[in-house]
Each structure stands twice: as structure tokens, then as C-alpha cells.
Amino acid sequence: MIVWVIAGLLGLATGLRIGWAFVNKQSVVSAAMILALGSLGLVAALNWQPLTLLLDTVLRWPNVSTVLSQVALVACAAGSCVMITSASSARKPAAVRRIAIIQYSVAGVIAVITLVAFFIAPRQPEMSPEEYLRRNLGSGGTALAWLLPLLYVFLALTLVAWAGVRHSNRTRRGRALFLFTLGIGLIVLASAFFLLRAVGSTRFVGVGSAATLLGCAMLVVASGSLLPSVEDWFGARRELRVIQPLLEELSRRRPNIGIGVRPRGPLLFRVAEQMSLISDALYLEATQALEESGIAPDSYEEPGGTVSPEAQARKIAEWIHAGRDAERSAKMAFPGPTWLRQPRAYSDREWILAIADQYQRLGTLQDVAAG
Template sequence: MIVWVIAGLLGLATGLRIGWALVNKQSLVSAAMILALGSLGLVAALNWEPLTLLIDTLVRWPNVSTVLSQVALISCAAGSCVMITSAASERAPAVIRRIAVVQYGIAALIAALTLVAFFTSPQQPEMAPQEYLRRNLGSGAMTVSWLLPLLYVMLALTLVAWAGMRHSNRTRRGRALFVFTVGVALMVLASAFFLLRAVGTTEFIGVGAAATLLGCAMLVVASGSLLPSVEDWFGARHELRVIQPLLDELSRRHPNVGIGVRPRGPLLFRVAEQMSMISDALYLEATRALGDHTVGEDFDDDAGTPDVEPEEQARRIAEWIDNGRQRPGDDADATFPGPHWLRQPPSYSDREWILAIADQYRTLENRVSVSSS
């Protein structure tokens, strides 16, 4: 059951990455992430004993699912390594692609050697994956089919963990990368324990404990991969609630702004689309308030943003919109603070500035509702 939970989470993370790649332009990083997560999900699935027995029976070679798990783990390490090196590299795209091809080539060679070593070895009786590891990881069974893939996985994932820690930060993507990197570090630790077992040092940890550690590592990797999507969904829901009052008011004043809008689709796209509608409506409101003047000319002057705190600037814009709701007409236009007040502060992005204005407007609307009741 736990194996399928891990495999399901990794499959969900892989599916989300595939969906994101289909919606957006496919990239080397996305393809590498899909390969890494999909391969790790395959590792989890192949350790489910009924599936292991089914594959061994279909292939007619005992314990073949174990070597397939090794190949999948090599693919995971290669995909993770390509993903982190491509995302962190500042080289030209052509150079990054060449480096990725070299990394995939090395992984393919090691996977091929692992398969050759397995199929040229004498067949053994059918057994559970954990029992197979316990019997074959030891000084008497130290072959290239174990040493080479374990060394590659450990070295590649060590590079991923090092680069991941370097680029982790407090942003939404940085937090997800940190969780992903913690899972990769646990995989490095599990690989090191398996390697110690392979060279005959068995007193440190058993195969069962190492396999449990690997399962925990896969669970953490899956959590880190899903974290951005979960945070994006909750963040988008919160942003929709924040901008809804301002959007409703501006849509009432300028209904043509929403013509042609398709509200269905990914939640993040809907938020971006509605923020674009708010931005257009604010421009139209400023144009009407200025009368004969044009907003574009006023935005091109050197007045800059007002010398006030961003919260105060957003509050003034929100009060102007609120005045138009309570006293529509020239009285509201007279309270327009000026086009330069609509410019976002240097420390704000377009998205953050719309959210700041919408948040101040919602606060004003709630205050009016409470006082009237």
C-alpha cells in the first residue's frame, strides 16, 4: 500500500509536469524533470511484489524487475542531473543541450553495462526484490551490475543535492527545490548504504533499513515536486478572492473589457487574465478622469512614482475607485490623484501591484459594509 502511495504521488507529479509542458513551450528542464519523476515512480512500482512477479513471468527471466529498477534509478539520476545543471547554467542553449546529451549518453552506457552484466550472470530462483538484494549485495557477489550503477547514482545525485542547496531560497519555487533536494540527499544516503553493503561492509545498516530510507526519500522527492502546484493552487484561490471585489466594480463600469475572455482553463491563467482586465479598466478610468488629457502622455513624463510608501499609494488608488462607487461622476473624478500614482513602485511587479490595490479596495469595501450594517 505504501509503495503505491509513493508511486501514485510520483505519477501525479509526473502528470502535472507533462501537462505543464504541453500547455507551455517544451524545454530541456521540463523533459529532464519528467524523466526523473517518471523513473522514480517506476522504481517504486517495480518494488510491489505482485507486479515484480508479473514482469518476471512475462519476460521469462527471474528477478528481471530488479535490474529494471536499477535502470530506472539510473534514469532518475540522469534526469535530475540534467534538470539541475540546465536550470542553473548560464551558458548558451546550444552548449547546455550538448552537455545534456553527454550526461544522457553516460547514463545510457552505464544502464547498458548493467543490463549486460545481469543477463550474462547465471539465473537465480525467483524471489522478492528485498530478498534478492540481501542475497546479492555482498563481498561474494560484487559485480559491475551493482558497483557501477550505485557509484553513478550516488555521484550524480550528490551533484544534484549540492546544486539544489545552492539555489534554494525563500521563494515559492525555491522552497520546493529545497524539499526536492532533501529527498535527493536521502537518496544519496540510501545509495551509500547500498554501496557499503555491496563492498561487504554489512555492519552499518541492513538492506531493509536502506530500502525504507529510499522509500522515504522518494516520498520527500514527490512532495517537493508537488509543492509548487499545491502552493500555486492555494495562492491562486487566495488571489482570486482578493481581486474579485475590484474586478466586479470595474467590470460594472467597463463591461466591454471582459469581451472575448475565456474564464475556463488553468487557475493561474485565469488569475493573470483577470488582473489584465483590472489593469485595462484602471487605464480607462484614468482616461475618463483626465478628460481631454491622455494617460499615455502623462505616463511618459519624468514625475516618477509618488514619494510615499507603496501601501499608501495603493490605498489612494483604492479610495479613488471607492469614491467612484459611492459618488459616481465629476466628484469622483476630482479625487483622482494623478496618472503617476497608478505606476507600480520599483519593488513591485505588475502582478503584485494589482494585488496591492485590490487588497486595499477589499479592505475599504469590508469597512463600509461593516459600518452600514
Template sequence: MIVWVIAGLLGLATGLRIGWALVNKQSLVSTAMILALGSLGLVAALNWPPLTLLIDTTLHWPNISMGLTQLALIACAAGSCVMITTVSSDRKPATIRKIALAQYGVAGVIAIVSFASFFAAGQQPEMAPEEYLRATLSSEGNSLPWLLPLLYVLLALTLVSWAGMRYSNRSRRGRALFVFTIGIVLIVLASGFFLLRAIWTAGPVGVGAAATLLGCAMLVVAAGSLLPSVEDWFGARRELRIISPILKELGRRHPDIGIGVRPRGPLVFRVAERMSLISDALFLEATAADSTRRLRVDTSGSLPARDDEDDDSDLEVPAVSPTAQARAIAEWIYAGREGAAEDKHADFPGLGWLRQPAEYSDREWILEISRGYRQLAR
């Protein structure tokens, strides 16, 4: 049961990566992640005794599922290594692609040699995966087919662990990379224990303990891979609640702004689409308000005519805190809603007030304005 939970989580993570790759442009990183997660899920599935027996019986070679497990471990190490080197490299795309192909080529050669060594060792009686490991990684068994794949997995995933720890940070993706790297470190430890068992038959840790550690490592890798999607979903739900009041009000004022086909896909895409609607509506509101103010000034004659320097200064970001700037925009929108009291009227602060401060992205600025409007609406 635990094996299928691990395989299911890894399969879910692989499916999410495949879906992301279909929605976005396929890249080396996406392909490498799909290969790494899918191969690790295959390792978990191949170690479920009923499936192991079915594969061995179908292919008419006892314990061949263990040979396939070696190939899956090599593919996981190769995909993880390509992923981390591609992310951390600042070389040209053509050079990165050549490096990735070279890494896949090395992994392919090791996989062929390992599989050939597995068949060269001859057939053995049908055994459960853990029993097979105990038999082959003992003084009476033939541990040679395990040496090369375990050594490659150990070296490749050590590189992944080092790079993963180096590039982990407090961002959403950085946290996921940290959890993923912890899982890779556990796989390195489990591979090291298996390798020591193959070389030194006594070994500091038994096969059962090393297999349990490998299972825990798979769970941590799956958690690290799913963490961005989980955080994106909860973050998108929270952002939808924040922007909902101002989106409803601006949608009432500009019903034509949302005409068209709504995008399908992850929730974060729909949040981004609604934020673009808010941005467009704010621009229309600000343009109309600024034109009305200019017309009122020109016709009344109470203020001097504005020259080009005044126009430029009107577009400058005001010297107030970003929170106060966003609050002023929110109050202006809130005062123009239907049924608002006349004494609550707020004048348009100016086009410069709509421009986000340097430390804010477009998305963060829309969220800040929406947050101020939501507080007023409460």
C-alpha cells in the same frame, strides 16, 4: 499499500509536469523533471511484489524487474543531473543542450553496461525485491551488477544535492527545490548504504533499513515536486478573493473589457487573466478621468494652461508610500461605484499614481490596489 502511495504521488508529480510542459513550451528542464520523477515512480512500482512477479513471469526472466529498477535509478539520476545543471548554468542554450545530451549519453552507456552485467550474472530463483537484494548484496551473491549503477547514482545525485542546496532560497520555487534536494540527499545516503553493502558485505546498515530510507526519500522528492503546485493553487485562490471586489466593479463599468474566450489551464493562469482585465480597466478609467479633468480646466479658465513640463511631472510616481499610493487609487475607484454618497466623492489623483513603484511588479501592484479596495468594500 505504502509503495503504491509513493508511486501514486510520484505519478501525480510527473503528470503535473507533463501538463505544464504541454501548456508551456517544452524545455530541457521540463523533460529532465519528467524523466527523473517518472523513473523514480517506476522504481517504487517495480518493488511491489505482485507487479514484480507479473513482469518477471511475462518476460520469462526471474527477477528482471530488479534489472529494470537499476535502469530506472540511472534514468532518475540522469534526469535530476540534467535538470539541476541546466537551471544553474548561464551558458548559451546551444551549449546547454550539448551538455545535456552528453550527460544522457553517459547515462545510456552506464545503463547498457549495467543491464548486460545483470544478464551475464545468470538466472536466479524468483525472489521478492528485498530478498533479492539481500541475496545479491551478500558474500554468497554476485554484487558486481550493482556496483556501476549505484556508483553512478551516488556521484550524479551528490552533484544534484550540492547544487540544490546552493540554489535553494525563500522563494516559492526555492522552497520546493530545498525539499526536493532533501529527498535527493536521502537517496544518496540509501545508495551509499547499498554500495557499502555490495563492497563490504557486513555494512553499517541492513538492506531493509536502506530500502526504508529509499522509500522515505521518494516521499520527500514527491513532496518537493508537488509543493509548487500546491502553493500555486492556494496562492491563486487567495489572490482571487483579493481581486474579486474590484474586478466586479470594473467589470460593471467596462463590460466589453472581458469579451473573448477565457483561457483554460492552471488556476494561476486564470488569475493572471483577471489581473490583466483589471489593469486594462484601470487604464481606461484613468484615461477618461484625466481627459475630463483637462477639459474642465481648459473650459473654466480658472487654472493656467499646462505646459509640457507640467505634463511630465504629472506622470511621475508620487512621493508617498506604495501602500498610500495604492489606497488613493482604490478610494478613487470605490467612490465612483453605483450608489456612492456624494460626500464620499474622490478626485482622480493623476496618471502618475497608477504607475507602480520600482519595487513592485505589475502583478504585485494590481494586488496592492485590489487589497486596498477590498478593505474599503468591507
């Protein structure tokens, strides 16, 4: 059951990455992420005993699912390595693709050698993956076939862990990268345990402990991969609540801005679409205010360096709020186009959120005063 929970989480993370790649332009990083997560999910699924027996029966070769797990783990290491090196590289896209092809080629050669070594070795009786590892790791010649893939996984994922820690930060993506890197570090530790078994040092390392550590690592990797999507969903829900009062008021004043809008679709796209409607409506309101006032745009007073972004957003929110139920002639005077322009430290999205937040607070204060 635990194996399928892990495989399901990794499959969900892979599906989200595939969906993101379909919606956005395909890139080396997204393809590598899909390969890494999908391969790791395959490793988890192949360690479920009923599936192991089914594959061995269908392919008519005992314990073949174990070597497929090795190949999948090599593919996971290759995808993770390409992902982290491509994301952190400052080279041109063509050079990044060439480096990725070289990395995939090395992993492909190692995977082929692993498969050949397995199929030319004498067949062994059918057994569970854990029992197969216990019998073959550290048993002389049979362990040599494990050294090359395990060494590659260990070195490649060590590079991934080092680069992941280096590029982790407190941003939403940085936190996810740190959690993903933590899972990769656990895989590195598990592969080190298997390497020790392969070279014959079996005194302090148990296969069961290493397998449990690998399962925990896959769970952490899946959590790190899903964390951005979970945070994006909750963040988008919060942003929708913040901008809704401002959007409703501006839509009432400017009903034409909603013509042709398609509200269905991913939540993040809906938020972006509604923010674009607010931006268009604010521009139309400012244009009409300038025409009605007859004042040249450069005649208005600028916010100045002493005005904080919060105060600037509050000024715009008060101007919009003052015209909710009053006639246009009785509106609060338009503060000027420079007040509507976002501060340097704010993106367009952050600026609209700041105005919407101040507008929502004004509505809440008015409701409290009326009550």
C-alpha cells in the same frame, strides 16, 4: 499500499510536469524533471511484489524487475543531474542541450552495461526484490555488477544535492527545491548503504533499512515536486478572492473589457486573465478621467519618494471606490497617471494585487461603518 501511495504521488508529480510542458514551451529542464520523477515512480512501482512477479512472468526471466529498477534509478539520477545543472547554468541554450546529451549518454552506457551484466549472469530462483538484494549485494562476483550503477547514482545525486542546497531560498520555488534536495540527499544516503553492501561491508548496513530509507526519500522527493503546484493553487484561490471586488466594480463600469473572455482553464491562467482585465479597465478609467479634467498628464503631482507603495495603492483604491455609487462629477479627483504606475519594486501582478487589497479593505471598512 505504501509503495503505491509513493508511486501515485510521483506519478501525479510527473503528470503535472508533463501538463506544464504541454502548456508552456518544452525545455531541457522540464524534460529532465519529467524523466527524474517518472523514473523514480517506476522504481517505487517495481518494488510492489505482484507487479514484480507479473513482469518476471511476462518477460520469462526471474528477477528482471530488479535490474529494471536499477536502470530506472540510473535514469532518475541522470534526469535530476541534467535538471539541476541546466537550471543553474548561465550558458546558451545550445550549449546546455549539448551538455545534457553528454550526461544522458553516460547514463545510457551505464544502463546498458547494467543490463548486459544481469542477462549474462546465471539465472537465480524467483524471489522478492529485498531478498534478491540481500543475497547478491556483498556476495563476491555478483556484487561487482552493482558497483557501477550505484557509484553513478551516488556521484550524480551528490552533485544534485550540493547544487540544490546552494540554490535553495525562501521563495516558493526555493522552498520546493530545498524539499526536493532533501529527498535526493536521502537517496544519496541509501545508495551509500547499498554501495557499502556491494563492496562487502555488511556488518552495520541492512538491506531493509536502506530500502526503507529509499522509500522515505521517494516520498520527500514527491512532496517537494508537488509543493509548488499546491502552493500555486492555494495562492491563486487567495488572489481570486482579493481581486474579485475590484474586478466586479470595474466590469460594471467597463462591460466591454470582458467580451471574448474564456473563464475556463487552469486556475493560474484565470487569475492572470482577470488581472489583465483589471489593468485594461484601470487604463480606460484613467484615460477618461484625464479627458474629463482637461489637465495635461505632466501637470499632476507625482507620488514622490516619501510615499510608500501601500499609500500609493490606497490612493488609487480610494479614487476607484469614491465613484462606485456617485456621479462622475462628484468623484474623488484622479490623483494622476504617475500614481497609477507601479513602484519599481513591484511587478504588474503585484501592483494590481496591492490595489485590489486596498480596495477590498475600503469595502470592508464601509460595510463595518454601515452596520
